[in-house]
Amino acid sequence: MFIIDLIALFAIYLILNLSLNLQLGYAGIPNFGLVLAVTGGAFTVGWLPIRLCTWIFNIDSQLGGNIVKNNAIIVSQINRHIQSQPLIGLGVFILTLIVAMGVGGFLGFISSYPAIRLRADYLAITLLALGEVLSIIGRNYEPLVGGVIGIAVPDVWGWLGRDRFTLITVVLLAAAIGTFLFLEVLARSPLCRTFRAMRDNEVAASSMGKDVARIRLEVLVLGSMISGLAGALYAFYTCYVGPAVYGRLEWTFLPWLMVIFGGVGNNFGVALGTLVFITLRKLIVYYKYSFAFLPFDVVWLEYLLLGSMILLILIFRPSGILKEKPSQTMPQARLEKIVGEASRKESERQMESV
Amino acid sequence: MLSVTNLNSGYGKFHVLFDINIECGKSEIVSVIGPNGSGKTTLLNTIFGLADIFSGSIIFEGKKLNNMPPHEISKIGIAYLPQANNVFADLSVRENLLMAGYPLNSQELKSAMDDVFSIFPTLKSFLHRKAGTLSGGERQMLAIAMTLMRKPRLIMLDEPLSGLAPVICQKIIEKIVELRDKLGVGIVLVEQNAKKALDISDKTYLIVSGKNIFSGKPDELLRYGELVELYLGLKAEGK
Amino acid sequence: MIDPTLMDSITYSSLLAVMTFGLSFVRRTTGVWNIAHASLVTIGAYVVFTCISFWGGSPYVCLPLAFILSAIIAVVEYISIIEPLRKRKASTTMMLVSTLAFDLMMLSVINIYADYLQDTFNFPSKNFLLRKLDFEFLGEPGIFWASVSLLIGFLMVLYAILNYTKIGVALKACVCNPMLASISGINVKYSNILSWLISGGLGGVAGGLLPLWVQGKPVLGDSLLAIMFCASIVGGVEEIYGTVLGGFLVGFTQILGTSALSLFLGPAVIPYKTIVPMIILILTLLFAPNGIAKVNWKKILTIAKFGGASKRKA
Numbered sequence: 026m027f028i029i030d031l032i033a034l035f036a037i038y039l040i041l042n043l044s045l046n047l048q049l050g051y052a053g054i055p056n057f058g059l060v061l062a063v064t065g066g067a068f069t070v071g072w073l074p075i076r077l078c079t080w081i082f083n084i085d086s087q088l089g090g091n092i093v094k095n096n097a098i099i100v101s102q103i104n105r106h107i108q109s110q111p112l113i114g115l116g117v118f119i120l121t122l123i124v125a126m127g128v129g130g131f132l133g134f135i136s137s138y139p140a141i142r143l144r145a146d147y148l149a150i151t152l153l154a155l156g157e158v159l160s161i162i163g164r165n166y167e168p169l170v171g172g173v174i175g176i177a178v179p180d181v182w183g184w185l186g187r188d189r190f191t192l193i194t195v196v197l198l199a200a201a202i203g204t205f206l207f208l209e210v211l212a213r214s215p216l217c218r219t220f221r222a223m224r225d226n227e228v229a230a231s232s233m234g235k236d237v238a239r240i241r242l243e244v245l246v247l248g249s250m251i252s253g254l255a256g257a258l259y260a261f262y263t264c265y266v267g268p269a270v271y272g273r274l275e276w277t278f279l280p281w282l283m284v285i286f287g288g289v290g291n292n293f294g295v296a297l298g299t300l301v302f303i304t305l306r307k308l309i310v311y312y313k314y315s316f317a318f319l320p321f322d323v324v325w326l327e328y329l330l331l332g333s334m335i336l337l338i339l340i341f342r343p344s345g346i347l348k349e350k351p352s353q354t355m356p357q358a359r360l361e362k363i364v365g366e367a368s369r370k371e372s373e374r375q376m377e378s379v
Numbered sequence: 380m381l382s383v384t385n386l387n388s389g390y391g392k393f394h395v396l397f398d399i400n401i402e403c404g405k406s407e408i409v410s411v412i413g414p415n416g417s418g419k420t421t422l423l424n425t426i427f428g429l430a431d432i433f434s435g436s437i438i439f440e441g442k443k444l445n446n447m448p449p450h451e452i453s454k455i456g457i458a459y460l461p462q463a464n465n466v467f468a469d470l471s472v473r474e475n476l477l478m479a480g481y482p483l484n485s486q487e488l489k490s491a492m493d494d495v496f497s498i499f500p501t502l503k504s505f506l507h508r509k510a511g512t513l514s515g516g517e518r519q520m521l522a523i524a525m526t527l528m529r530k531p532r533l534i535m536l537d538e539p540l541s542g543l544a545p546v547i548c549q550k551i552i553e554k555i556v557e558l559r560d561k562l563g564v565g566i567v568l569v570e571q572n573a574k575k576a577l578d579i580s581d582k583t584y585l586i587v588s589g590k591n592i593f594s595g596k597p598d599e600l601l602r603y604g605e606l607v608e609l610y611l612g613l614k615a616e617g618k
Numbered sequence: 619m620i621d622p623t624l625m626d627s628i629t630y631s632s633l634l635a636v637m638t639f640g641l642s643f644v645r646r647t648t649g650v651w652n653i654a655h656a657s658l659v660t661i662g663a664y665v666v667f668t669c670i671s672f673w674g675g676s677p678y679v680c681l682p683l684a685f686i687l688s689a690i691i692a693v694v695e696y697i698s699i700i701e702p703l704r705k706r707k708a709s710t711t712m713m714l715v716s717t718l719a720f721d722l723m724m725l726s727v728i729n730i731y732a733d734y735l736q737d738t739f740n741f742p743s744k745n746f747l748l749r750k751l752d753f754e755f756l757g758e759p760g761i762f763w764a765s766v767s768l769l770i771g772f773l774m775v776l777y778a779i780l781n782y783t784k785i786g787v788a789l790k791a792c793v794c795n796p797m798l799a800s801i802s803g804i805n806v807k808y809s810n811i812l813s814w815l816i817s818g819g820l821g822g823v824a825g826g827l828l829p830l831w832v833q834g835k836p837v838l839g840d841s842l843l844a845i846m847f848c849a850s851i852v853g854g855v856e857e858i859y860g861t862v863l864g865g866f867l868v869g870f871t872q873i874l875g876t877s878a879l880s881l882f883l884g885p886a887v888i889p890y891k892t893i894v895p896m897i898i899l900i901l902t903l904l905f906a907p908n909g910i911a912k913v914n915w916k917k918i919l920t921i922a923k924f925g926g927a928s929k930r931k932a
Binding site for chain 3: 049057140142143144145146147149153155156158161162175273274278281283322323325326328329332335336339340341
């Protein structure tokens with residue numbers, strides 16, 4: 026059970042970190058407002074499925090007419106329906122994910138539009154400042170996700186029966202691997218080379234006709250869509266959405282630490298970093314009671330450890346555990362063949378001139 | 380006074396200067412000339428601790444400068460006039476001079492400022508103006524005045540004539556010669572305008588692509604036709 | 619006596635201005651946005667809390683201690699993290715991340731300390747408000763007078779330092795042209811340390827005053843970080859006094875603005891006042907990206923007078 030939960034958490038965070046790697050590692054955009062898109066995705070899951078299912082199953086809205094106030098009762102009714110209707114559960118799941126990605130992308134767009142021409146660190150802190158907006162709205166506008174208390178989420182996997190967590194985790198892992206493959210393919214594409222060119226030297230890239238601001242925006246939107254996906258998956262996994270859960274610490278800062286630790290610009294490094302941090306975290310929480318003698322919550326020791334690890338990495342190995350690989354424009358074998366032919370021709374020519 | 384021996388230096392992994400040897404004594408104007416990008420500025424930067432030394436040594440009056448930070452080197456009798464951004468634009472002229480004489484106490488400061496005003500009397504009239512609002516020539520005067528505040532025995536000037544009108548250039552050249560003759564200062568002059576530099580130098584070094592390809596008296600150099608034409612764009616004197 | 623909303627605005631803006639000044643100042647002098655500044659503020663609050671919890675008395679007495687501790691930690695941060703990274707030519711983003719990591723560590727220490735105080739001594743260290751310990755003067759709470767005098771006092775002292783002391787002029791010189799400063803004999807590293815010391819200390823003092831007005835908790839500084847960034851950018855980092863402008867603009871619109879809005883849209887608007895700084899931030903970025911302090915008002919008035927299309931400066 027411990028392992029299952031670890032893998033699930035790993036999968037979710039991997040998706041989020043890959044999104045950050047895309048924005049930061051490949052396109053050089055320091056998105057310190059990652060939490061915004063994540064919150065957006067999660068809030069979509071808090072808002073849409075319950076209303077969708079209420080409509081589909083014709084659940085009696087006579088229950089006070091207020092979905093949010095009665096969400097516990099309504100959701101338990103929905104869950105009972107879903108247990109016998111797997112297709113609807115799956116359908117709601119997928120539809121909500123798509124909407125969540127859309128919401129994430131939209132949030133990415135509007136939060137970065139004013140800041141897109143700014144220099145890296147100004148962009149970073151602007152995104153940081155704006156990242157909180159949705160959380161604040163969520164906390165105060167009850168109809169959205171139940172205000173401070175939060176709201177329950179229909180269990181779209183209810184039909185899976187007893188082995189549900191294993192199967193859910195498999196799905197999550199599949200989603201993570203899918204994202205990973207998608208981004209790896211993207212990393213080898215000419216589009217990604219444009220990103221990197223822009224990251225390394227904006228002036229040169231724009232003098233080559235690349236509209237830097239627009240590209241940045243596109244990357245941010247794509248990245249935010251993926252972040253939204255991660256947030257939505259987490260919300261579905263925990264069957265609960267509340268503004269308190271989606272804070273800057275857990276959903277912006279920790280991903281940054283994981284990505285930097287693993288290696289910015291290297292998806293494998295990111296996977297490694299995610300694995301290490303998630304495992305560490307699960308271990309500390311699991312053995313929390315062994316630390317019960319300490320007069321404070323042991324989770325702070327974890328953050329202390331994390332913080333110092335990152336500082337050490339930044340000072341002694343800033344490229345992370347696994348460095349960024351240069352982009353491959355063609356397969357290695359073909360490259361070697363071309364170089365081999367060229368040097369052979371050159372030595373032939375030299376021999377002739379002698 | 381100043382001996383640079385077998386110097387190899389640059390910035391980080393970037394190797395700019397190769398086995399450079401330079402000597403400058405009292406009451407001497409030594410010019411360092413050469414095409415753009417040869418490393419002339421790097422030489423001055425290295426002497427003042429602003430670049431990385433890979434090998435070789437820099438000795439001033441018996442002291443080894445190799446690992447000294449710039450603010451320490453400024454206290455032992457060398458002054459440096461950088462090519463660009465050589466005044467504090469946001470500060471007033473008075474504050475600029477105050478900064479140039481940072482390690483001095485108030486008495487020494489007063490006497491230094493008096494001395495500087497006697498060489499550059501016009502500075503007195505814009506004591507409270509922001510340095511950024513001065514004209515090119517006035518700014519250069521201020522910059523040179525700043526190098527004099529601590530009564531250096533060696534002054535390094537990086538292209539002091541660049542971007543200035545010929546009349547001002549002439550004035551500055553006169554001041555430089557005055558420094559050598561009246562104050563006995565040793566001067567290392569890096570200059571793009573080779574002709575003017577050679578006119579007033581006692582010794583010259585021609586640096587191309589980081590390597591010293593000539594050292595000796597200016598009139599000797601002018602006799603090497605190809606060098607002079609190729610690298611300095613000057614007409615050779617007889618062949 | 620004074621309209622309470624106005625008094626609130628002035629108190630808040632003054633505290634915000636002093637708090638944010640440190641953030642802008644180290645940005646200006648060393649080019650780093652110090653996220654850990656948030657924790658320096660919190661540390662100030664906890665110094666005051668510790669003092670009055672163990673020894674009673676007035677919170678104001680412990681303020682110098684708050685200044686000292688926050689200043690020391692700021693300098694430690696600079697020497698152990700920022701300087702080494704600068705030597706290694708780390709990118710601005712990575713420097714930002716390092717301050718983030720340091721902030722996380724400081725937050726952890728604060729939480730551990732607060733937990734310890736709570737468990738061992740039963741102090742309400744996770745959530746405290748010191749208003750009842752405040753004095754009253756001319757009908758207004760002491761915090762009002764304290765925050766305004768802090769702001770005015772620090773501005774005067776800063777002005778004096780920057781214009782009448784050698785060290786202050788050297789600080790300006792280092793900001794203006796660090797290379798020239800070092801070849802003039804100024805130790806730029808010491809100058810930077812001084813700016814971090816001042817910034818951290820001021821943050822600590824402002825943080826020490828905060829619990830007299832709002833709830834003190836471990837995330838006190840971090841909860842205000844976004845607003846501080848807004849105030850800093852809105853005011854403009856280039857001008858040293860821009861932060862005051864930014865602090866007041868953000869502070870006043872947040873409180874007075876929201877209160878005025880609630881007259882039209884009802885009291886439901888009030889909790890959203892935290893979003894107001896962000897709206898101002900967005901507006902500033904769109905129309906005056908270098909901050910309000912840098913806006914060329916003359917030019918705008920001229921253009922407005924003589925009409926014609928004016929292109930937004932990028």
